[in-house]
Amino acid sequence: MAELGEVDMSGATNATNATATTTGAAAAPARRRPGGTGWNLLVWPALVFLAVLFLLPFFQTALRSVTDPGPANYAIFWTDPVYARSLVTTFLTALVVTVSALLIAYPYAYLMYRSTPVMAGVLTLLVILPFFTSLLVRTYAWTVWLQQTGVINSALLDLGVIDAPLPLMRNLLGVAIGMTHSLLPFMVFPIYASMRRISPALVPAARSLGATGAFAFRTVFLPLTAPGVISGSLIVFVMSLGYYVTPALLGSPNNAMLSELIVNQVEQQVEFGIGSAIGIVLLALTLVFLFLGTRVVRFKDIVTGGR
Amino acid sequence: MPHPPVRRVEPPSRTLDRRQLLRLAGLTGLAGTGALSLAGCASAFGTQRADSVVFVSDGGEYQQAERDVWLTPFQELRPDLRVAEDVPKNYAKLQAMVASDNVLWDLVTATGDFGYGGDRDFLEDFAGHGLPLDELMPEYTNESIVGHTMFSNVLAYRTDKLGGKKPEGWADFFDLDKFPGKRGLRNFPSGAVLEIALTADGVAPGDLYPLDFDRAFRKLDTIRHETVFWTTGAQSAQLIADGEVSMTQVWNGRVFNLQKEGAPIEIQWNEHFIQADSMVVPRGSNVEHAMALAKHCLSAENNAKLSRHIPYGPTNLESLKLVEKSMLDHLPTSYLDIGIDFDNKWLNAHRAEVDSKWQNWVRST
DSSP, X not given: OOOHHHHHHHHHHHHHHHHHHHHXXXXXXXXXXXXXXXXXXXXXXXXXXXXXXXXXXXXXXXXHHHHSSOGGGGGHHHHOHHHHHHHHHHXXXXXXXXXXXXXXXXXXXXXXXXXXXXHHHHHHHXXXXXXXXXXXXXXXXXXXXXXXXXXHHHHHHHTTSXXXXXXXXXXXXXXXXXXXXXXXXXXXXXXXXXXXXXXXXXXXXXXXXXXXXXXXXXXXXXXXXXXXXXXXXHHHHHHHHTOOHHHHHHSOGGGOOHHHHHHIIIIISOOHHHHHHHHHHHHHHHHHHHXXXXXXXXXXXXXXTOX | OOOOOXXXXXXXXXXXXXXXXXXXXXXXXXXXSXXXXXXXXXXXXXXXXXXXXXXXXXXXXXXXXXXXXXXXXXXXXXXXXXXEEEOOXXXXXXXXXXXXXXXXXXXXXXXXTTTSGGGGGGBOOOTTSOOOGGGBXXXXXXXXXXXXXXXXXXXXXXXTTTTTOOOOSHHHHTOTTTSOSOEEEESOIIIIIHHHHHHHTTOOGGGOOSOOHHHHHHHHHTTGGGEEEEOSHHHHHHHHHTTSOSEEEEEHHHHHHHHHTTOSEEEEEEEEEEEEEEEEOBTTSOHHHHHHHHHHHHSHHHHTTGGGTSSOEESBTTGGGGSOGGGGGGOGGGGGGGEEEOOHHHHHHTHHHHHHHHHHHHTOO
């Protein structure tokens, strides 16, 4: 089963990349070399790809949500408490994941920033390493660690630290751990990118004017990394909203995210219309959050990390 | 092996606008599921669909067994056909195929309440194709489904976690004082979980239907804090094998495999819930080839063979005499006297209600 969130987001990320490329090309004519117009053609495969595999299915889904059998599909959010509650769970989970990813990623990115190039390379590798294994394998690996008879609980029981196994999974905690792990790179890299752009002279300059290390960090360094923090948080938050595999395996039925309810409607109930309606509501709310985010940081900065 | 049954989409004869919608989807290669659209392209490019018969089941060891005892020999008998397979079965996909006139599956495994009531609008009838319908157990056969394999929802328990005591049935499953430890139940409303709760609460097998939802949920509430819900057969096996739960609802074939590996797990066959996997032929498929393959699988001789590979029993009454003696202890067909039947017709007619009630209970805190 494809990770719904990842599929959606790769589409969205591609879309923004494509937009960035187009504007880049449009802004370029002053520097255009002979034959430069040919480069514009390179954007077409991406546009065709998106039109066929993202926009068309999207419109089909939107259409179906109001025609199969009718707009009453949306009423499920009012008539059935399960869906409204799951909506809250979905956003709560995304929030928890975003905050925990930020708390882990910021010090990590700072360590990368302060390291030698070789060490920074090793740290980068460690962040992207999880991408070399499948999401399903990674999630099952977390089960081995987190379950009642898992590595952590067995060790703590053997050491006499606890008397009964801790509930580390089949709850929000387990979901948050698994999702934070797999989304961490999306937080680390924008923050690291924004740190890299800070002139190394700025903090010493503040120190030379009498600021303490902590004061210089807080008033000079931290604000300059804000674009990276905001873009990283937006990406992680938005990707979290559509996650499916991780919550299905590490969560429990009573904290199901909307993606799980969509699967139930489509695969088990064959209610394509209701499934589409839930998907559209999730997408609309995601766009609202993206829009609010762009009030704070330029949209282009979200994909470029504030370059 | 069992798969969630589904509510139906409108069959093609009823609503043309939806059919056109789906056909548009098929044409643009953008139907809901990737596999469907890819397969759609394949048929549009003219692979020899007419000469093939596509068999669809649940994958894993189960479909491997079906391949070994049914499909490969059938291919040898019929070199003029191309016997192909797809996986996994999915009723939503099946119904979308029929509704869009783009049927790529010919003989599909169905479980539980699929194939009754309105589902039949999507299926061909078996009558008149020379199948040994008289020899099959009548409970699992109607005009558009033929049962082919029996399995069971059993209570499995860890012999090392219950202090030497042995649970006698579902009432003990709900007795957390006498039998401590977590419980595993399937997160699926028409896969026995409600019937299990009612049976534990003292409802006689004959009085299970119509299901008393409130009573079932009241009973389930008593163990909810100690219950782990599973969705796939692999998950249920992992839960009991790792000792995450001390007792679980599970398909009997999964326990057999764990026992072979030496896990301290036993089955309590009392009050097991019997189910059959059946075959269905989607409307508009290669009916003639599908029927020929179905006939091959259901003959007394061939239907008996599957149980050599996997502990699921035949549905052909003649086959029961041919089953290998060493497997008898592991087959649900050997415990029919202490088993309980589903009312698939009732479940089919109340599918939406059953699902809605279940979702509301299982998704609440």
